[in-house]
Amino acid sequence: MTKISGFSKFSKDEKIAWLTTKYFDNAQKARELLQLYWNSDLKLQKLHDEFSENTISNFYLPFGVAPNFTINNKVYAIPMTIEESSVIAAASKAAKFWNDKGGFSAKVIDTQKVGQVHFTYAGNFSTLKDFFHKNKAQLLKETENITANMVKRGGGILDLELRDKTKDLENYYQLYCTFETLDAMGANFINSCLEQIASSFKNLAIQQLDDKKPQVIMSILSNYVPNCIAHAEVSCPVADLLDEKEEAKLFAQKFVEAVKIAQIEPYRAVTHNKGIMNGIDAVILATGNDFRAVEAGVHAYAARNGQYSSLTQASIENGIFKFWIEVPLALGTVGGLTSLHPLVKLALEMLGKPSAKELMQIVAVAGLAQNFAALKSLVTTGIQEGHMKMHLMNILNQFQATNSEKEKVIEYFKSHTVSHSSVVKVLENIRNGA
Numbered sequence: 001m002t003k004i005s006g007f008s009k010f011s012k013d014e015k016i017a018w019l020t021t022k023y024f025d026n027a028q029k030a031r032e033l034l035q036l037y038w039n040s041d042l043k044l045q046k047l048h049d050e051f052s053e054n055t056i057s058n059f060y061l062p063f064g065v066a067p068n069f070t071i072n073n074k075v076y077a078i079p080m081t082i083e084e085s086s087v088i089a090a091a092s093k094a095a096k097f098w099n100d101k102g103g104f105s106a107k108v109i110d111t112q113k114v115g116q117v118h119f120t121y122a123g124n125f126s127t128l129k130d131f132f133h134k135n136k137a138q139l140l141k142e143t144e145n146i147t148a149n150m151v152k153r154g155g156g157i158l159d160l161e162l163r164d165k166t167k168d169l170e171n172y173y174q175l176y177c178t179f180e181t182l183d184a185m186g187a188n189f190i191n192s193c194l195e196q197i198a199s200s201f202k203n204l205a206i207q208q209l210d211d212k213k214p215q216v217i218m219s220i221l222s223n224y225v226p227n228c229i230a231h232a233e234v235s236c237p238v239a240d241l242l243d244e245k246e247e248a249k250l251f252a253q254k255f256v257e258a259v260k261i262a263q264i265e266p267y268r269a270v271t272h273n274k275g276i277m278n279g280i281d282a283v284i285l286a287t288g289n290d291f292r293a294v295e296a297g298v299h300a301y302a303a304r305n306g307q308y309s310s311l312t313q314a315s316i317e318n319g320i321f322k323f324w325i326e327v328p329l330a331l332g333t334v335g336g337l338t339s340l341h342p343l344v345k346l347a348l349e350m351l352g353k354p355s356a357k358e359l360m361q362i363v364a365v366a367g368l369a370q371n372f373a374a375l376k377s378l379v380t381t382g383i384q385e386g387h388m389k390m391h392l393m394n395i396l397n398q399f400q401a402t403n404s405e406k407e408k409v410i411e412y413f414k415s416h417t418v419s420h421s422s423v424v425k426v427l428e429n430i431r432n433g434a
């Protein structure tokens with residue numbers, strides 16, 4: 001292992017020279033590969049270099065599109081950034097399936113974000129409570145420089161509460177703050193407000209509290225946003241689900257049962273929700289949003305009742321099949337990367353420059369569509385048939401198949417089931433002239 005001090009101060013070329021000579025058998029080859037992924041437009045490359053730190057190259061992910069999504073009677077082509085085969089095909093197929101059944105309907109239930117100033121206090125709670133209530137207006141007033149523009153737009157700080165958490169951790173309290181950040185995800189805005197509140201809180205405590213002073217531990221937004229929720233759903237008569245009536249009935253029953261299993265069985269729920277996140281993450285990435293924040297918040301929400309469970313629900317009532325999702329999504333269509341990354345700008349334009357609320361609905365629909373496609377496959381053909389059909393190209397590329405080999409293998413698997421070993425065998429046979 002090689003250690004270095006001052007690496008961050010090196011130029012990009014120096015970083016690459018150091019790295020490739022220390023860590024690679026063939027430094028020249030490694031450098032060439034990194035350079036192969038540089039953009040020839042120097043300005044564009046510099047933009048990407050500056051998104052994060054110690055950048056040495058770009059890492060491509062496929063940028064695709066799932067067309068034909070009817071959401072609240074508007075038709076969208078949804079941009080999706082994802083490396084996994086069959087996800088975009090599945091979303092597209094689900095979109096097409098629901099098109100002639102009225103499409104998807106979606107709404108935003110709430111948009112409240114949360115942030116906390118975490119602190120300890122060894123004194124009397126009633127003293128602290130009095131101090132907080134006496135100073136609450138002042139604490140909020142001192143954030144006005146930061147919140148002025150957000151307030152003008154109709155957002156800002158919604159409320160500030162003192163929360164006693166000493167039952168869970170000795171001397172632990174919070175200033176629990178709720179926010180409306182409109183079209184911004186709001187992390188930076190919220191953190192700036194919280195740090196100001198914490199600083200005012202400390203100063204006022206020094207002036208007004210006697211011997212026992214609160215000790216601020218940290219001030220940070222929460223990525224758990226159970227009150228920032230989008231709802232999406234589809235429904236249709238059971239008989240419309242498949243061409244044949246009895247098959248449609250069986251399909252609907254198995255589908256609802258599959259969702260119920262994911263509601264009560266965490267092993268299944270995690271995979272079920274992973275399928276939902278295939279759709280959600282792909283749109284989050286394409287629109288330059290923070291997928292780590294969304295992932296963390298979604299999974300916490302899925303466990304909100306004490307056991308990890310399905311994010312979707314399904315029912316059959318009076319012959320109507322209904323399938324829906326409720327999902328926490330703190331998204332932005334301004335701020336972050338949204339106006340910086342050219343492909344993110346393009347993705348947002350493709351969606352008709354949505355507000356954050358509209359984007360929440362689109363993302364929830366993408367998650368629901370993905371889950372519909374996966375469950376439809378799971379309770380009928382099994383997942384491998386469609387997934388491996390799409391994965392075929394990855395296997396062929398892994399074995400450096402030529403175009404003519406690819407054509408032959410694809411033709412063969414039009415009438416055979418794809419598996420890794422069967423692809424390898426067919427390719428071997430072609431190469432051996434069999």
Ligand SMILES: CC(C)(COP(=O)([O-])OP(=O)([O-])OC[C@H]1O[C@@H](n2cnc3c(N)ncnc32)[C@H](O)[C@@H]1OP(=O)([O-])[O-])[C@@H](O)C(=O)NCCC(=O)NCCSC(=O)C[C@@](C)(O)CC(=O)[O-]
Pocket residue numbers: 084085086087088089090091092093096271272273274275276278370373374375377378383385386387389390
């Ligand atoms: C894979 C399909 C769509 C094939 O389905 P198919 O019936 O073979 O597709 P098709 O060739 O008849 O085409 C029908 C439509 O599907 C779409 N489609 C079809 N092929 C393509 C393609 N190449 N590129 C783009 N779109 C495609 C497209 O919309 C197309 O319409 P068209 O464009 O022709 O008018 C289907 O089998 C399916 O939906 N499977 C589910 C796949 C899936 O969920 N993949 C996710 C990865 S597995 C996983 O990670 C999660 C999981 C499954 O574990 C979650 C869970 O357990 O719940």
Ligand SMILES: NC(=O)C1=CN([C@@H]2O[C@H](COP(=O)(O)OP(=O)(O)OC[C@H]3O[C@@H](n4cnc5c(N)ncnc54)[C@H](O)[C@@H]3O)[C@@H](O)[C@H]2O)C=CC1
Pocket residue numbers: 149150153181182183184185186187188189190191221223290293332334335336337
């Ligand atoms: N735990 C987490 O999730 C953390 C995430 N982050 C990062 O923070 C970034 C997001 O923070 P933001 O504050 O959203 O971005 P940002 O710092 O780019 O600010 C967006 C700003 O846009 C302005 N704005 C213009 N028009 C607006 C409108 N219509 N509605 C709302 N605001 C409008 C506001 O001044 C707002 O503060 C992401 O890149 C995220 O990865 C940063 C720290 C922690």
